[in-house]
Amino acid sequence: MNQLGILKRPIVTERAALLTERLNQVMFEVEKVANKHQIRDAVESLYGVKVTDVRTMVVPGKTKRRGTSIGKRPSWKKAVVTLKKGDVIDFFATE
Numbered sequence: 001m002n003q004l005g006i007l008k009r010p011i012v013t014e015r016a017a018l019l020t021e022r023l024n025q026v027m028f029e030v031e032k033v034a035n036k037h038q039i040r041d042a043v044e045s046l047y048g049v050k051v052t053d054v055r056t057m058v059v060p061g062k063t064k065r066r067g068t069s070i071g072k073r074p075s076w077k078k079a080v081v082t083l084k085k086g087d088v089i090d091f092f093a094t095e
Contacts, residue, residue, distance in 0.1 A: 003042040006034045010091050011078065025082045026089050032058070032077045039079050050084035 010016075011027035019025040030039055036054040043051050057080075061073040083089065 001031065001034065001038065003038075003045055006031055006038050006042040007046065010089075012091060019080065023082065024085060024087070025080050028079045028081065030056070030077050030079045032075070034077070034079075036079075039081065043081050047089050049087040049089060051081055052084050053082035055080045055082075 008029040008031065011029055013027075016027040019027065026043075028039070028043070034042075036056060039054050039056070040051045043049065056077060058075055058077050061075045063070065063072050065071075
């Protein structure tokens with residue numbers, strides 16, 4: 001699996017912004033089969049930062065109804081990556 005395929009997208013929410021400001025952590029949606037070592041290597045090579053810790057969790061899909069039909073959204077994997085003090089990933093940089 002290549003490093004571009006491991007990281008699907010950054011998660012940019014209010015909670016993720018608070019983690020970035022307070023604890024220097026960044027959230028990503030990642031492939032379900034990716035492990036912590038692969039996620040660490042992908043972030044370090046793509047963004048040029050030093051990763052100190054990676055925590056992963058599988059977010060279960062929600063059950064949704066529309067009228068009488070019932071469906072389920074797929075489960076997905078989230079990674080919370082802690083960066084070395086002084087390193088920053090800015091997703092909204094305007095250069």
